[in-house]
Amino acid sequence: MRHPASIRCSTGRTWLTAAHDGELSAERQVRLHAHLASCADCRGVRDDLTVLATALRQGAAQHRPDRWAFARLAPEVMARKAMEPDAHWRQRLHDVSEDGQRLWMIAGSLAATLTGAIVISVLVVLAVPTNPGSLAGLLRASTALGSNANPLWLVAGVTLPRVAADTRAKAMLMQPLRPLGIPNLALTAVVTREGQLASVEVLHDGVPDAALTRAVSRLASDVRFEPARALGAPVAVNVVWLLERTTVAPAPMASLTARDLTTPAGGD
Amino acid sequence: MKPARVIDWSEPADSECNIAERCATGEPQACQDLVDTHQRMVYHLALQLLNNHEDALDLSQDAFLTVFRSIHRFRGDSALQTWIYRIVINHARNRQRWWRRRRRADEVSLDAVIAERGELPAPARGASPEAALDQKQLSGRLWRALNRLPFDQRSALVLRELHGMRYVEIAFSLGVSNAAVKSRLARARQTLRSELRTP
CATH class of the missing domain: 1.10.10.10 (Winged helix-like DNA-binding domain superfamily/Winged helix DNA-binding domain)
Structure with a gap:
């Protein structure tokens, strides 16, 4: 006959609980029975578990309410349900707060997001932008006053941008293909630190004019400027030009000339 | 040892899925049937966890309303009863925290409950007084x-x-x-x- 391997008391106690709850495999039950036959301490634990279970059930029986205790439960539930045909968002929020697990998930997500934001902020603030290509360097450059992303207005202490000498001829030769019949015309743009035109917009009365748009586009791509300077350093500036008609052509014609571009109207 | 009542864990009965679907559509009779079927279990569990009749009734109402609001999320991963147990437990846990914050926990007098409702369990045959x-x-x-x-x-x-x-x-x-x-x-x-x- 083959005897099952004996088990330690610590294992026996664990198995006793599982056996008490009906969760122990048959093979282990056999080994547990063999152990109990020779271990008075573990038999005592088994008896305690039985006494506990019996006492708890008796206690529950003593406190068992009669069936009238919850007689009004169903009517009240149905009445409350009828009063809320569609769950309000406040109620849904309340439900989420009632569901402890979901609340923890939301709190965890918020905490993780907040922690991430703090870490990134600290990195950005403490990082030394020695490398212009680094995150800190890019952020410093883009947020600094007078950068291309954050241009200055023309105020005292800022020199005006001027058309570069080598592109002045190009600017002077620019003509729209046909005369412009627009009496009032203004051009807003940013002259970058590198002396290029950016964010060019044409402001005028009437419908958009394709020829004018093309002329402005050529101007923006061909004309270069000596950038504006503040305290000796090149800075990006917002400029507004008021365009006027020339009298060079026999017929009245509006054109974009170097003279126009060299005399910006200044800040808005 | 009293044998444990067995709940079918593997699959909820078709009738449970059916009643859950009908409740999700808001059918009043289905909601009524669900409350009638589970109210005893819900109330008893609430009472055993909170040990107070009024709190248990209040929690039972809240639990059933939560059941109705979220019944569309019941996927049949468990028996409907087990799913409802989970909702009751969550409500009770939150209520316990709420009471603990207000130092009410110590005021729940089980002695009063025993004095009010306690009665001798039926003595075993032949047992002495x-x-x-x-x-x-x-x-x-x-x-x-x-x-x-x-x-x-x-x-x-x-x-x-x-x-x-x-x-x-x-x-x-x-x-x-x-x-x-x-x-x-x-x-x-x-x-x-x-x-x-x-x-």
């Missing part, structure tokens, strides 16, 4: 000790001993692992066993 009285006193002592257990341990023990749930069902209801259930049951029983030793 003294033995019956001893048994009643022991039950009362353990019941009070149960009430002093941490909520997580108490809920696990109540679900196991008084509602006959299996570990996997308790784990689902409490939202924890099987190992956590075993651990909580072991700690709860250890505490109550020490109460047995107290003269």
Whole structure:
């Protein structure tokens, strides 16, 4: 006959609980029975578990309410349900707060997001932008006053941008293909630190004019400027030009000339 | 040992899925049937966890309303009853926290409940009146000790001993692992066993 391997008391106690709850495999039950036959301490634990279970059930029986205790439960539930045909968002929020697990998930997500934001902020603030290509360097450059992303207005202490000498001829030769019949015309743009035109917009009365748009586009791509300077350093500036008609052509014609571009109207 | 009541864990009955679908569409009769079927279980569990009749009734109402609001999320991963157990447990846990914050926990008097509702359990045949009285006193002592257990341990023990749930069902209801259930049951029983030793 083959005897099952004996088990330690610590294992026996664990198995006793599982056996008490009906969760122990048959093979282990056999080994547990063999152990109990020779271990008075573990038999005592088994008896305690039985006494506990019996006492708890008796206690529950003593406190068992009669069936009238919850007689009004169903009517009240149905009445409350009828009063809320569609769950309000406040109620849904309340439900989420009632569901402890979901609340923890939301709190965890918020905490993780907040922690991430703090870490990134600290990195950005403490990082030394020695490398212009680094995150800190890019952020410093883009947020600094007078950068291309954050241009200055023309105020005292800022020199005006001027058309570069080598592109002045190009600017002077620019003509729209046909005369412009627009009496009032203004051009807003940013002259970058590198002396290029950016964010060019044409402001005028009437419908958009394709020829004018093309002329402005050529101007923006061909004309270069000596950038504006503040305290000796090149800075990006917002400029507004008021365009006027020339009298060079026999017929009245509006054109974009170097003279126009060299005399910006200044800040808005 | 009283055999544990077996709940079909693997698959909810077709009737449960059917009633869940009808409740999700807001059909009043289906909602009424669901309350009628589960109200005793819900109320008893609430009472065993909160130990107060009015609180248990209030919690039962809230739990059923939560059931109706979220019944569309019932996927049949468990028996409907187990799913409802989980909602009741969550409500009770939140309520316990709420009371604890207001230092009300110590004011819930189980003695008052026993004095009001307590009655001698039917003595075993042939048992002497003294033995019956001893048994009643022991039950009362353990019941009070149960009430002093941490909520997580108490809920696990109540679900196991008084509602006959299996570990996997308790784990689902409490939202924890099987190992956590075993651990909580072991700690709860250890505490109550020490109460047995107290003269």
